Amino acid sequence: VRAGVIKHSQYMEFLRSIPSIQSLPEDILSKVADVLEETHYSDCDYIIRQGATGDTFFIISEGQVKVTQQKSSNEEPEFLTTLSKGDWFGEQALKGEDVRTASVTAVGRVTCLVVDRESFMHLIGGLDDVNTNQHESEDLNAKSAAEAAFFSS
């Protein structure tokens, strides 16, 4: 029991350090800390496979992951980004269609805190940061930057 209490307070402290999640009320953060499952991965492990169905949301608590995406079946997967401690992923399949939009693999040893769909919907899904499509806006930013560079050259 005591070990559980310590874990719970460590999770709370960690959740409070994550910008897009720290705005949740204390009782909600506490529920997230109650339901999350700590999951460990080794180098190159697939955490998420593009195209698979999924109903889990991940918060990285240790290590780094690589996000890749295959635009079509006859193309090589394209590197999108690296995410690390305090970053989260896997929200796309929890909104609307339940298909994973990219693959996520471990770079070295990784620990994730995993939240199931039900809990995500009740506790986290309402957050603006999680709902506004941060990745889409990043893609758009990259696109405008590329266009601006093109037109100014």
Ligand code: CMP
């Ligand atoms: P999901 O589609 O559930 O599973 C793959 C995850 O990769 C996805 O949710 C996002 O969290 C993340 N992801 C998808 N596209 C991008 C992107 N362009 N940049 C960063 N992360 C992404």
